[in-house]
Amino acid sequence: MPKYELILLKNMMQSGYTGSLQEYERAGGYQALRKVVGKVPPTEVTMAVMKSGLRGRGGAGFPTGVKWGFLPKDYQGPRYLCCNADESEPGTFKDRQLMERDPHQLLEGIVLACYAIGAESAYIYIRGELVLAAKILEQAIAEARAAGYIGSNILGTGITANVWVHRGAGAYICGEETALLESLEGKRGLPRVKPPFPATHGLYNKPTVVNNVETLANLPHIIARGPEWFASIGSPPKSTGTRVFCVSGHVKRPGNYETPMGITFRELIYGEAGGMRSDKPLKAFIPGGASAPFLTPDHLDVKLDFESVAAAGSMLGSGGVTVMEEGTPMVWAALRLMEFFYHESCGKCSPCREGSSWLVQTMRRIVAKRGQMADLETLVDLCKNIEGRTVCAFGDAEVAPIMSTLKYWRSEYVALIQEAETANLIRLEPTVARH
Amino acid sequence: MLREKYRTEIEELLSRYPVKRSALIPLLYLAQREEGFVSEGAMKEIAGLLHLTPPQVYETATFYTMINLKRVGKFHLQVCKSLMCALAGSDTVIGWVKTKLGIGPGETTTDGLFTLSAVECLAACGTAPMMQINDDYYERLTEDTFDRILDDLKRDGSSSLKTGPFMWPEPAPAKPGV
Amino acid sequence: MANVTTETVRLTIDGISISVPKGTLVIEAARQAGVMIPHFCYHPKLKPDANCRMCLVEIERVRKLQTSCSTVATEGMAVRTATTVVNDAHKSVLEFILANHPLDCPVCDQGGRCDLQDFSHQYTATSRFAETKRIFQKEYFSPLIETQMNRCVQCLRCVRYCDEVMDVKALAPIGRGTMTEIKSFGNHPLDCEFCGGCVQICPVGAITSRLSMYEYRPWMLKRADTICTFCGDGCQITVQTKDQELIEVNSAHSGGRNNGDLCARGYFGFHATSHPDRVTYPMIRRNGTLVEATWEEALLFVAEQTNRIKQAHGPQAFGGLISGRCTNEELYLFQKFMRLTIGTNNLDSSARYGHVNGVQAMRRVQGTHRWTVTFEDIVQADVLLLVGTNITEANPITGLKVKEAVKKYEATLLTIEALQPAVGTISNITNLSRQHVCVAPSQFGAAVLGLLKAVIEGDHVDSGIRQRAPDYVSVLSHAVQQIAWEDLAVNTGISRDLFSQMAASLVRGRRVVVLAGQILLRSQGGYGICLNLLDLLLLSGKLTSPGCGFAPLAEENNDQGAVEMGAVAELLPGALDLTDQDSRDRMARAWKEEIPLVPGSTLIEMIDRASAGIIKSLFVVGENPVGSLPSQIRTKEALSKLDFLVCQELFLTETAALAHVVLPAASAMEKAGTFTNTEGHVQAVRPAIDPVGDSRPDWEILSAFSVFLGAPLEYGEAKEILKEIRSVIPGYGSLGPSPIAPTADPSAIDRYVTEGYRHDVAIRYTLPPRAVRQEGTVQLGLVQSLFHSGKLSTHSKGLLQIEPSGLLQMNPVDAARFSLGSGDRVRLSNNRGQFITTVKVLERVPEGLAWLPDHFAQEALRLFDCVIDPDTKVPSFRTAIVSVLKAT
Numbered sequence A: 001m002p003k004y005e006l007i008l009l010k011n012m013m014q015s016g017y018t019g020s021l022q023e024y025e026r027a028g029g030y031q032a033l034r035k036v037v038g039k040v041p042p043t044e045v046t047m048a049v050m051k052s053g054l055r056g057r058g059g060a061g062f063p064t065g066v067k068w069g070f071l072p073k074d075y076q077g078p079r080y081l082c083c084n085a086d087e088s089e090p091g092t093f094k095d096r097q098l099m100e101r102d103p104h105q106l107l108e109g110i111v112l113a114c115y116a117i118g119a120e121s122a123y124i125y126i127r128g129e130l131v132l133a134a135k136i137l138e139q140a141i142a143e144a145r146a147a148g149y150i151g152s153n154i155l156g157t158g159i160t161a162n163v164w165v166h167r168g169a170g171a172y173i174c175g176e177e178t179a180l181l182e183s184l185e186g187k188r189g190l191p192r193v194k195p196p197f198p199a200t201h202g203l204y205n206k207p208t209v210v211n212n213v214e215t216l217a218n219l220p221h222i223i224a225r226g227p228e229w230f231a232s233i234g235s236p237p238k239s240t241g242t243r244v245f246c247v248s249g250h251v252k253r254p255g256n257y258e259t260p261m262g263i264t265f266r267e268l269i270y271g272e273a274g275g276m277r278s279d280k281p282l283k284a285f286i287p288g289g290a291s292a293p294f295l296t297p298d299h300l301d302v303k304l305d306f307e308s309v310a311a312a313g314s315m316l317g318s319g320g321v322t323v324m325e326e327g328t329p330m331v332w333a334a335l336r337l338m339e340f341f342y343h344e345s346c347g348k349c350s351p352c353r354e355g356s357s358w359l360v361q362t363m364r365r366i367v368a369k370r371g372q373m374a375d376l377e378t379l380v381d382l383c384k385n386i387e388g389r390t391v392c393a394f395g396d397a398e399v400a401p402i403m404s405t406l407k408y409w410r411s412e413y414v415a416l417i418q419e420a421e422t423a424n425l426i427r428l429e430p431t432v433a434r435h
Numbered sequence B: 001m002l003r004e005k006y007r008t009e010i011e012e013l014l015s016r017y018p019v020k021r022s023a024l025i026p027l028l029y030l031a032q033r034e035e036g037f038v039s040e041g042a043m044k045e046i047a048g049l050l051h052l053t054p055p056q057v058y059e060t061a062t063f064y065t066m067i068n069l070k071r072v073g074k075f076h077l078q079v080c081k082s083l084m085c086a087l088a089g090s091d092t093v094i095g096w097v098k099t100k101l102g103i104g105p106g107e108t109t110t111d112g113l114f115t116l117s118a119v120e121c122l123a124a125c126g127t128a129p130m131m132q133i134n135d136d137y138y139e140r141l142t143e144d145t146f147d148r149i150l151d152d153l154k155r156d157g158s159s160s161l162k163t164g165p166f167m168w169p170e171p172a173p174a175k176p177g178v
Numbered sequence C: 001m002a003n004v005t006t007e008t009v010r011l012t013i014d015g016i017s018i019s020v021p022k023g024t025l026v027i028e029a030a031r032q033a034g035v036m037i038p039h040f041c042y043h044p045k046l047k048p049d050a051n052c053r054m055c056l057v058e059i060e061r062v063r064k065l066q067t068s069c070s071t072v073a074t075e076g077m078a079v080r081t082a083t084t085v086v087n088d089a090h091k092s093v094l095e096f097i098l099a100n101h102p103l104d105c106p107v108c109d110q111g112g113r114c115d116l117q118d119f120s121h122q123y124t125a126t127s128r129f130a131e132t133k134r135i136f137q138k139e140y141f142s143p144l145i146e147t148q149m150n151r152c153v154q155c156l157r158c159v160r161y162c163d164e165v166m167d168v169k170a171l172a173p174i175g176r177g178t179m180t181e182i183k184s185f186g187n188h189p190l191d192c193e194f195c196g197g198c199v200q201i202c203p204v205g206a207i208t209s210r211l212s213m214y215e216y217r218p219w220m221l222k223r224a225d226t227i228c229t230f231c232g233d234g235c236q237i238t239v240q241t242k243d244q245e246l247i248e249v250n251s252a253h254s255g256g257r258n259n260g261d262l263c264a265r266g267y268f269g270f271h272a273t274s275h276p277d278r279v280t281y282p283m284i285r286r287n288g289t290l291v292e293a294t295w296e297e298a299l300l301f302v303a304e305q306t307n308r309i310k311q312a313h314g315p316q317a318f319g320g321l322i323s324g325r326c327t328n329e330e331l332y333l334f335q336k337f338m339r340l341t342i343g344t345n346n347l348d349s350s351a352r353y354g355h356v357n358g359v360q361a362m363r364r365v366q367g368t369h370r371w372t373v374t375f376e377d378i379v380q381a382d383v384l385l386l387v388g389t390n391i392t393e394a395n396p397i398t399g400l401k402v403k404e405a406v407k408k409y410e411a412t413l414l415t416i417e418a419l420q421p422a423v424g425t426i427s428n429i430t431n432l433s434r435q436h437v438c439v440a441p442s443q444f445g446a447a448v449l450g451l452l453k454a455v456i457e458g459d460h461v462d463s464g465i466r467q468r469a470p471d472y473v474s475v476l477s478h479a480v481q482q483i484a485w486e487d488l489a490v491n492t493g494i495s496r497d498l499f500s501q502m503a504a505s506l507v508r509g510r511r512v513v514v515l516a517g518q519i520l521l522r523s524q525g526g527y528g529i530c531l532n533l534l535d536l537l538l539l540s541g542k543l544t545s546p547g548c549g550f551a552p553l554a555e556e557n558n559d560q561g562a563v564e565m566g567a568v569a570e571l572l573p574g575a576l577d578l579t580d581q582d583s584r585d586r587m588a589r590a591w592k593e594e595i596p597l598v599p600g601s602t603l604i605e606m607i608d609r610a611s612a613g614i615i616k617s618l619f620v621v622g623e624n625p626v627g628s629l630p631s632q633i634r635t636k637e638a639l640s641k642l643d644f645l646v647c648q649e650l651f652l653t654e655t656a657a658l659a660h661v662v663l664p665a666a667s668a669m670e671k672a673g674t675f676t677n678t679e680g681h682v683q684a685v686r687p688a689i690d691p692v693g694d695s696r697p698d699w700e701i702l703s704a705f706s707v708f709l710g711a712p713l714e715y716g717e718a719k720e721i722l723k724e725i726r727s728v729i730p731g732y733g734s735l736g737p738s739p740i741a742p743t744a745d746p747s748a749i750d751r752y753v754t755e756g757y758r759h760d761v762a763i764r765y766t767l768p769p770r771a772v773r774q775e776g777t778v779q780l781g782l783v784q785s786l787f788h789s790g791k792l793s794t795h796s797k798g799l800l801q802i803e804p805s806g807l808l809q810m811n812p813v814d815a816a817r818f819s820l821g822s823g824d825r826v827r828l829s830n831n832r833g834q835f836i837t838t839v840k841v842l843e844r845v846p847e848g849l850a851w852l853p854d855h856f857a858q859e860a861l862r863l864f865d866c867v868i869d870p871d872t873k874v875p876s877f878r879t880a881i882v883s884v885l886k887a888t
Ligand SMILES: Cc1cc2nc3c(=O)[nH]c(=O)nc-3n(C[C@H](O)[C@H](O)[C@H](O)COP(=O)(O)O)c2cc1C
Pocket: A055, A056, A057, A058, A059, A060, A061, A062, A064, A084, A085, A086, A087, A088, A089, A172, A173, A174, A175, A176, A177, A178, A210, A211, A212, A213, A215, A216, A392, A393, A394, A397
């Protein structure tokens, strides 16, 4: 029995719950929509979301109501809502569950958001691999349309909110909101230069809001139970509500756990997830998806909220917590993630594109015991040269594993290199002055 | 040829977007469903449907890993090799494929039945190790389930071991009488 | 519409205070302050993409470094470009960009003018990259353009140019991450407009021209800035040579009226000059064959024969024909030679083929012989109406201005074209239209009438003109009332609705420019349609508004100059009326000699007179009437009857082959002078190489004739002629960066709206006859091709590689109807004859039409009828109904 009151996972944790419209309605679904659509002015819905303190669950944690407030007030043309269901951040698998198990919860959130921002069309941009989730959503949309929750005259109010599923086709970067928009426009998923921001120049250059699945799924509850209720959960005032944390790696019970924000990593890992898989001591963990810097056992008592994790030198990110036990080679772990970032760098901007290929090659060399001491300095330099100089936040993300493992486990790098040196493997020529 | 065969489906797809080009990825999927991969002919036809030039279709198609511009095996095994799965032994899974099917990443069995790709995170880290075969996920793989999946596929073309709708950890079964 | 804002903001760049227009990017503001910020992906023509990250700068009170190429300057901004932090950032980004770049500078054509080389030299001499470089397999890219993708820095300037500026979209970034490479489609070679823009805009040596591969190091080349001779747009080109050899042509960004943009002809067509078939020595016909002679012999022979004929038959036995490709100096001297030395007004130029229609219409309605707008006005227009232009092929650079107006500044584009919107390998202006009327050229007139009717009946007539010329308005209103919407619909296939929408869009515009192209100008009734288009502007109150005007597009590079130099029978220099006594007097005073009184014969009249034995001798400079006019005119027979035919030529054309004397003329690459482009801008022509063989500039030859004829028109260099031109046409040629367009003359307009419009109103406001087209036929049209514009282009190895022969272009539906596919042979015939050619299926060709590029159409000319405009004497022979049969 979960220790905490479930909000998002509540329905689906009832055994036998299939997520059909009927069951969702029986569990109180679509009441929030009925409560506000055509009755409460959209600006008040936005106000409520602002008051709730809801922050984006996609990674950056931007206050959702504030983001909606950036849309131009007097703009006449179409506006769009995009639901970010790209879920590609390694270590994250909550959106998939929210969509496959309780699709109407998301749909209700989407329609509420459409109503609040005045969008008549919403696209759920779902990563291409999630074929099943896409099918389930399509079915749910059909059900909701038939029931009048979605379409051109929702609940007889004359208000239009159409929802479509749009499948991606395999590109992590399409989770970045502007790359998502490009991809949705049928182009290569390259992030756009900001400003302008999607709020003014988004999909088809029209005002657009991009929100994560989990963010949107919270909306029916906020509207139904009131922003004050929501704001009291978690660690107010800055991190309100629950998060669905995805625990993976060397734990006994990996999986999705919804808890209020503000519990500690220790509680999550040793409580919810059952502790370490082989009862070896914990060596390291990633607190918020592959883009978040690694943390150490020293950080186990850090609270799982935006500010605390940031203060510990990492980020809460997407809520993907990956746990590594003693004995896990950290240089190898960093390389694995670097391989991911190298594979996924879109290639638009030079520091990320060239930097990722450089970093991955150097890391491979070090792991293959062909490194040299000078490489460590180069790695740090390259990371610093990428960070903050790229078009999108991918650049900052890709250097996190190397920077943080170098910070905490530099000795493992050094050991690999020393091994290389003593084994007297092929020496590279002096690296400087090759050009 | 897509135009004739899938007229209504194409029209429906186009009707979803105010700008035609948005239907590009959906149409690439349609072509891939038809032929198993996206041929040049299909790309040209799609270009025509969307008022794009063939290079515009091509540039988009080559950006996304799920669009195959070459034929792949009937069963496309995509084993996640990202860190989270690696912590749970995904390299072993790739090893199984090698010993059982004789193919490494990027290779196809000579009978054209299986292609192996080592892919990046598929949003199933909590149920690692895992692989996707065509549209379906197979999670918490063990050597035993892996063997059974291959047998099923060879025999029936599908396997009941596929997973989803996803829920992990699963809710405890309802207590009788509650 | 371009935002013509006068608001400015003040900022500092490295402490230098500068004020720039609102909206200026920091990188541009810095440039204006004299601070160069290094960059690769930024280009002023393109939307910022900020992908290279080279241009990072520090901005006060902003935490992270910002890309100056995508940051807009704001009031009070303080930018620093030279701090250690910025310098380190530049160094590190450069290190990244250089990481995967091969160091093959010694064999790279870009070496010596490469941004990457230059910045590397400036910032860093070393790199720590010791890993394996990315390698792309070398692949064949295209006949003219070479790619070397290992050198690519992925700035995407080429791709963005191809899309944003050209609207061609032939280049695609393929794959992702470091493995992104620029390709076209699959493994297919590039198939595109070959404008060379990607070659020019690539900051490194990743895309280069195959025509000059490995032939030079930039510093070995000599450069001459001159003007392209392929069309009336008048693009500035820089011809680069090595020891008299033509190596490469390019155009400096922001150079010339073309702003550095070129088309395939300009970029790849320069080899005609060095073609081995050039006529390189004088020839005299002896015993029926042309044999080599010295200049002395040839000139003496010309003098003898001319004197003999003049004595026997008088000056009216002579005629002269000159090409609108010659310089102003030559055109001027030619007409002076004909009028004074010979004593006749029988002279004409290639402007007669169509350009005269537009000029005469402008003269009649608004009293100018030039546009009242410039290219800048096209870019800044908010409504553009194109009629019969096929602009992307015929006048590609004016086409770029239209594209810029539409794509960048969201102008409304209205088109009446014999073109269907269809995405293809070359751009198609109708793809950008807001409202498009697709009709056959024979119905352009009907479509314009439909628009006029919609303007009048939609109550869009400007109140000013109503007051000023009530009669004019009521006559025209009455005239359009006589035309029924039903008939219009039958003629054009266009509904009243569409005409009304177009009319509404048109009148809504504040800056409206109407462009008329050669397809209209050369078609039957072209003159009348031009007048009607001017009526349209008058009625909607746009004719005299700033930024509004009528712009007929010239085909030859100097057709406009030909008119302005008086190289047509009816006009004196300055486009003055030959029959106007004041003008005659003025010219006579300047020339200190009387101008012959007898009105001159125009092109077709001269041929008729030659045929009738009245004209005995013709001087032909660079023209080829035998090859250009339809067989019906019997030009060859007529010219064969001449006692004496002199041709000044680059190549032995069909006409030159009949000549008694052929004189080798220098091409535009080999001489100095000026050209006047379609918008009336006079630009300097400069020699890039010495004249080939014994050839001489045409003006030198004409001057020598006059000396040998004892009435010397002697000039030491072309400049002296220009000086004289300026004395007779005050202030001729601004030669500045942009032309000053004349304004419409109010008294001329008054004359027109009171009386001037009357005499042909009834004819102009009548629907053209419907073409009756039987089953099994198509309407064949001669069109300009992007890759060719006549005898020069067909001697250019580059252009021939793209388009070696003329193909009959037809719509897929028609092709299917005749069971034809691309590459099939087809026989076209009518009662005049037949002709066999090869088919190319193209979606942009409307159903029922078929196109033949006119410069490969000499054999097909026998199928065409020729109609002469009674007012302007323009011959039109652009369409014919032909039966189509698959040939085996
Ligand atoms: C490289 C990159 C990948 C991202 N991937 C995802 C993703 O898969 N899912 C997601 O919801 N947000 C992702 N984001 C965050 C989005 O850009 C964006 O902030 C988010 O969708 C906003 O929604 P929210 O405010 O509801 O969190 C990613 C950001 C970056 C820079």
